[in-house]
Amino acid sequence: MATWSNFNLQNSASPLMEQIIFFHDHTLIILIMITILVGYLMINLFFNKYINRFLLEGQMIELIWTIIPTITLIFIALPSLRLLYLLDELNNPLITLKSIGHQWYWSYEYSDFNNVEFDSYMIQYDKSTPNNFRLLDVDNRIILPMNNQIRIMVTAADVIHSWTIPSLGVKIDANPGRLNQTNLFINRPGIFFGQCSEICGANHSFMPIMIESISIKNFINWINNYS
Numbered sequence: 001m002a003t004w005s006n007f008n009l010q011n012s013a014s015p016l017m018e019q020i021i022f023f024h025d026h027t028l029i030i031l032i033m034i035t036i037l038v039g040y041l042m043i044n045l046f047f048n049k050y051i052n053r054f055l056l057e058g059q060m061i062e063l064i065w066t067i068i069p070t071i072t073l074i075f076i077a078l079p080s081l082r083l084l085y086l087l088d089e090l091n092n093p094l095i096t097l098k099s100i101g102h103q104w105y106w107s108y109e110y111s112d113f114n115n116v117e118f119d120s121y122m123i124q125y126d127k128s129t130p131n132n133f134r135l136l137d138v139d140n141r142i143i144l145p146m147n148n149q150i151r152i153m154v155t156a157a158d159v160i161h162s163w164t165i166p167s168l169g170v171k172i173d174a175n176p177g178r179l180n181q182t183n184l185f186i187n188r189p190g191i192f193f194g195q196c197s198e199i200c201g202a203n204h205s206f207m208p209i210m211i212e213s214i215s216i217k218n219f220i221n222w223i224n225n226y227s
Contacts, residue, residue, distance in 0.1 A: 101161030
């Protein structure tokens with residue numbers, strides 16, 4: 001989860017989020033190189049007088065400053081397209097989780113199992129409980145198995161919401177009357193937090209998402225006890 005004075009992205013808990021962080025760093029290096037080059041040229045202009053009464057054209061420099069930005073954009077576009085296809089790829093999911101956004105809470109349905117559905121409300125922050133996270137804790141957590149492909153189906157019952165888990169690299173809009181799909185692969189156990197990142201109304205910031213990642217054995221026991 002995000003902490004104070006943290007200027008970096010959250011630690012990834014899925015292969016997709018790792019790829020997103022790699023692409024972010026890759027693009028940032030290119031932007032820094034461009035900024036340094038343009039800054040150097042601008043500073044140079046203050047200390048040099050480039051005057052040439054016979055200079056009418058410069059085809060070579062025009063060719064260079066057309067080709068170099070094109071190559072730079074290709075270096076950004078190719079990893080970006082690869083990442084977009086990876087985010088959309090979904091092969092043989094083990095579990096399907098349906099998430100329904102309401103004003104202002106989430107409902108969840110495990111479509112592969114009978115009678116496994118619940119509402120998830122934010123719980124009131126209590127200073128006497130040290131393990132209680134303000135504005136992030138819920139009464140019913142999402143329980144998911146780690147190291148398995150999971151399909152997330154997202155929709156809304158009233159207005160547009162957005163189901164977002166930063167550390168898992170998931171952000172998908174929940175639109176009324178539409179069913180959106182994304183995939184999830186959690187590679188370590190733990191508790192992961194998210195929030196609705198769409199301005200969906202007055203209590204928009206009070207509908208957190210809380211995922212608990214456990215082993216497949218414990219997940220099967222949870223399903224059996226729930227049913």
